[in-house]
Structures are given as structure tokens and as C-alpha cells.
Amino acid sequence: MLKFKGKLGIEDFYKVIFENQSIQIEDEIIERVNKSFNFLKEFSENKVIYGVNTGFGPMAQYKIKDSERIQLQYNLIRSHASGTGNPIDPIYVKAAMLARLNTLSLGHSGVHSSVIKLMAELINRDITPLIYEHGGVGASGDLVQLAHLALVLIGEGEVFYKGERLETKTVFEKEGLKPISVELREGLALMNGTSVMTGIGIVNAIYSRRLLNWMTASSASINEIVKAYDDHLSYELNQSKKHLGQRAIAESMREHLKDSSLTRKREHHLYSNNDNVSVFEDKVQEYYSLRCVPQILGPVLDTLNNIERILIEEVNSANDNPIVDVDKKHVYHGGNFHGDYVSLEMDKLKTIVTKLSMLSERQLNYLLNARLNDMLPPFVNLGKLGLNFGMQGVQFTATSTTAENQMLSNPMYIHSIPNNNDNQDIVSMGTNAALITKKVIENAFEVLAIELITIVQAIEHLEVQDQVSSKTKKMYNEIRNIVPIFTEDVVMYPYVNKVKDYIINH
Numbered sequence: 001m002l003k004f005k006g007k008l009g010i011e012d013f014y015k016v017i018f019e020n021q022s023i024q025i026e027d028e029i030i031e032r033v034n035k036s037f038n039f040l041k042e043f044s045e046n047k048v049i050y051g052v053n054t055g056f057g058p059m060a061q062y063k064i065k066d067s068e069r070i071q072l073q074y075n076l077i078r079s080h081a082s083g084t085g086n087p088i089d090p091i092y093v094k095a096a097m098l099a100r101l102n103t104l105s106l107g108h109s110g111v112h113s114s115v116i117k118l119m120a121e122l123i124n125r126d127i128t129p130l131i132y133e134h135g136g137v138g139a140s141g142d143l144v145q146l147a148h149l150a151l152v153l154i155g156e157g158e159v160f161y162k163g164e165r166l167e168t169k170t171v172f173e174k175e176g177l178k179p180i181s182v183e184l185r186e187g188l189a190l191m192n193g194t195s196v197m198t199g200i201g202i203v204n205a206i207y208s209r210r211l212l213n214w215m216t217a218s219s220a221s222i223n224e225i226v227k228a229y230d231d232h233l234s235y236e237l238n239q240s241k242k243h244l245g246q247r248a249i250a251e252s253m254r255e256h257l258k259d260s261s262l263t264r265k266r267e268h269h270l271y272s273n274n275d276n277v278s279v280f281e282d283k284v285q286e287y288y289s290l291r292c293v294p295q296i297l298g299p300v301l302d303t304l305n306n307i308e309r310i311l312i313e314e315v316n317s318a319n320d321n322p323i324v325d326v327d328k329k330h331v332y333h334g335g336n337f338h339g340d341y342v343s344l345e346m347d348k349l350k351t352i353v354t355k356l357s358m359l360s361e362r363q364l365n366y367l368l369n370a371r372l373n374d375m376l377p378p379f380v381n382l383g384k385l386g387l388n389f390g391m392q393g394v395q396f397t398a399t400s401t402t403a404e405n406q407m408l409s410n411p412m413y414i415h416s417i418p419n420n421n422d423n424q425d426i427v428s429m430g431t432n433a434a435l436i437t438k439k440v441i442e443n444a445f446e447v448l449a450i451e452l453i454t455i456v457q458a459i460e461h462l463e464v465q466d467q468v469s470s471k472t473k474k475m476y477n478e479i480r481n482i483v484p485i486f487t488e489d490v491v492m493y494p495y496v497n498k499v500k501d502y503i504i505n506h
Helices: 010-017 027-046 057-061 066-080 090-104 113-124 143-153 168-175 186-191 195-225 235-239 244-257 293-315 340-368 392-408 430-462 470-480 493-504
Strands: 002-004 023-025 084-087 127-129 132-134 158-161 164-167 323-325 330-332
Touching (some): 010 090, 027 323, 066 186, 090 143, 090 186, 090 195, 090 293, 113 127, 113 143, 113 186, 127 143, 127 168, 132 143, 143 186, 164 168, 195 244, 195 293, 195 340, 195 430, 195 493, 244 470, 340 392, 430 493
Antiparallel strands (some): 158 164
């Protein structure tokens, strides 16, 4: 049980989203929300407050009668529940709900406490609103996507429940739930924010860290099985550069290889007794995809750390409009709903994940090209050369998928299109950026799955199962439990998909 106090970290998202921990709303949260609600209700009686007694967007110039205020909120929700395309996977929607719950709990939104209570119930009971991928421009936040969340909270729309897509009304009746109480600005407060792009972004970050860990391990394993010199991973070399990410990746790889009997010391081979040699049979230095891993994955790690920081700052921020300040007894109008912070970080994330997939593809190519590695059969073919094909066919998939990632990594952050009668004249496209990043991450797991299968096949050919490090042996056993050794040609796609699913979830 996660005691919910209105401040979340990445680890809290992990517990709720991946471990299905329930959340318990602390009394202080309800008290804070009630104070905000009661203040706004009193404050707005004789004042013009956007979204309480005015229309929305360019229609804000129109004053709304007191008798029509509640209908205004319903009209906003229903009219903007206009998403299209594929439904967003429930795991990402749940993260978005948690992010929205958190920002509304800060007491700057003036919502009725029923919003907080019902959202918590939906999260705890794994009832996730149907939200579509297409619709958000990320300026007044995720208006369209969050409208679908708000639609469920008023008892309408559709949800995913126990593996089925059902009408909200049906599920509420089955679970004994009641819609929220719409009083002041519940529609606008629910919709005006960055929670969908941020929720997706946090899940993206969690998966990216898992991807990076697998990539670091596979990079260490390749260095090992080709008997690379270990000084490019040395503390001394990497400490001579100031980047923390590079140092951490090198340290992780050294830890991975500490009990390997395959990596070589340069001083044992090239620093003595070479006076009569004119041409060295072995490589003096490895190709960049093996030798420069700390310098390539280091920026990935540093950037990922910063992305997580920005996302958590956003989650713990008031990101709607207007902002209610109970202490100052004032309401401030502005643009905290704008998604540029998240959009930029998602573009950074998809760029570094694409570079990671490029590294994986190059390492794969190194293993498959016998002229490069000079120790493995072409395509790590353990069958009869010419008759059998080994990993030849599946390399095309890795190359194609990497190329798609390169194309998808063009930035969304700079693709603003004015809309909303030019009221939203510069927008973030943050949800688009987050969803494209999600695709890039999924693609990268596919490329890495193919590389891991190839590493295991290479270990089989070299017969070094008992010489590799304990961490490589563990990885070998995990993948071998999914993919049997094959000398005859086999249909590869089921194995690639199974390995992909495994590394995504471990």
C-alpha cells in the first residue's frame, strides 16, 4: 500500500504501475483539496475566473450565467472527448491517471474532493479509461486525451476492465462506484494539464532504463566473447573524462566482467616481446561499437537521468490553469498547462534510444560478419554453410527497425501548428512526442532481442559457456531457456518476440 501524500517519485510510479500496489489517500490531501475548493467557490462569486464563469479558449470572452456553470463543465468534457486512432495501452493510461491525481492533490486546482477519491478508486481497481493516441497538441495540456479521462469520471465513455473494453456505466454499477460531483471547474481542471504526456513519459523512462541495462550487459558480453582487451573499460581511462555517465557505464561493464576468463590484458600481449613482429595477427584495438561503449552509452545514461528529473518535477507541479493559491487568497491565470518541458525531454529520449539501437545493430553486424570478427562463421551459422542461413534472415529485421527509429527520431518539439482560432498559436506536441518515443523504445527492444539471440548462438559456437563471466552465464541461461540452440533453420519470429517480451519485463 502506497500512502499518497501528493508527492511522487519514479519508484512510486513503478510500485503502482508495475507492481500493482494500491494507493491510500492521506487525510491531509483531502483537507488540502477541500480548502482549495471552498476558497475558489467563495472567491469566484463576484469575479471573472476563467473556466468557472467564462467560456474556454477563444470563447473566454463570453460570460457564463451562474445557472449554466455546471452544464459548461459537462459540455467541455463531452465536446473534447474526440480522440481517434489506436487506444493507448492501459499501463500508460494508469500512469497518466496517477500523474493527474498527483497534480490535482496539490491544492492549486479547486476541484471537488470526489475527483481525488474516485481517481484513486479507479487506479486501485485497475479500471482504466479508453484514451486514444490521436488528439492532443500539448498546449492547454492534453485536452483531448484528458477529456476521455474526465468522461469516465462523470460516468460516461468506456473503460478497460479485467481485459475487456466496456461502457463506464456498466463497470461503475458492477463496482458500486458513483461519478464525481461536478461543482465549479472539475471539467477544466481535469483536462487542462500535461498528465498524459508525462505519464507516458515516465513509463518510457522506466522501460528505457531497463533497455539500457540490457544493452550494457550485452555490450560487456560481446567484448568478452571476442576476447577484447579490457583497458578501454579501465577505471583510469574512463576517470580521465569527467562525464558521470561514461564512468558509470564503464564501472558497470567492469563489474559484469570481473570474473571472466576471456577478456585480455594489453600488457600481457602487446607491451612486450613484439620486436620481431611486422604485422599483428590480432586486432590492436577493437571496433568502435565494442571499444567506445562507455562513451556512447554514457550520454544515454546522463540524459536519461535528467529526463527522469524533469518528468518528476512536472508530476509534482501544478500544471493546469488558472492556479488557485489559498495562502495568498488569489487566483493566477497563466500557462502552466503548456507541455514544452515534457515534449523536449521525449525528443531527447527517443534520440538516445535510437542511438542505443544503432549501437546494438552495429554490434550485431560485427558478430554476423565473419570478416570483421574473424572468429565466428558467417551469420553465426551453426549449420552447414550454404545450405543453412543462421541469423542471416533476422538481421534484415534489426536493420529495418533501426532505420525506422532513425526516421522517428526527428523532433516533435519544433513541429508546432497553431490552432484553436490561433489562441493556441504555439504548441508543444508533447503527447505525440511521448507516443512516438514509446514506439522507438519498443523497436529498440526488438533489435536488442535479436542481438541477444546472436550472442547466445556465438557462445555455443565458441564453446565458452564455462569461461564467460557469471553475469554473462546468467544472461546466457535466461535467453537459452527461451531460444534453443539451432543448427537447422527455424522460424525466427516467435523467438524474437518471446525474447523481446522477456527483456521488456525483466
